[in-house]
Amino acid sequence: xxxxxxxxxxxxxxxxxxxxxxxxxxxxxxxxxxxxxxxxxxxxxxxxxxxxxxxxxxxxxxxxxxxxxxxxxxxxxxxxxxxxxxxxxxxxxxxxxxxxxxxxxxxxxx
Numbered sequence: 001x002x003x004x005x006x007x008x009x010x011x012x013x014x015x016x017x018x019x020x021x022x023x024x025x026x027x028x029x030x031x032x033x034x035x036x037x038x039x040x041x042x043x044x045x046x047x048x049x050x051x052x053x054x055x056x057x058x059x060x061x062x063x064x065x066x067x068x069x070x071x072x073x074x075x076x077x078x079x080x081x082x083x084x085x086x087x088x089x090x091x092x093x094x095x096x097x098x099x100x101x102x103x104x105x106x107x108x109x110x
Contacts, residue, residue: 018078045086051093
């Protein structure tokens, strides 16, 4: 009996695509432990509850603000991070529930 091929979950494919860039993958790793990986001097919000300000991410990554913003937008579109505005600044934190669901789906798919 032949198995029918199923299309991969588009959300999973989008997440894998976002993580295929080494710097985006690194950013997601850093956001797992924000207090450890970012200098949060002058932070205006709790990095665990609200997220890390894009300026702190930019300083750690050593990339142009526009590049960091584009990377974070891609991670957000993939559902791996959530963005929160605090004043004029955007803060990012991991979406742990979404990441867990994607990891589980990857395990089922492979």
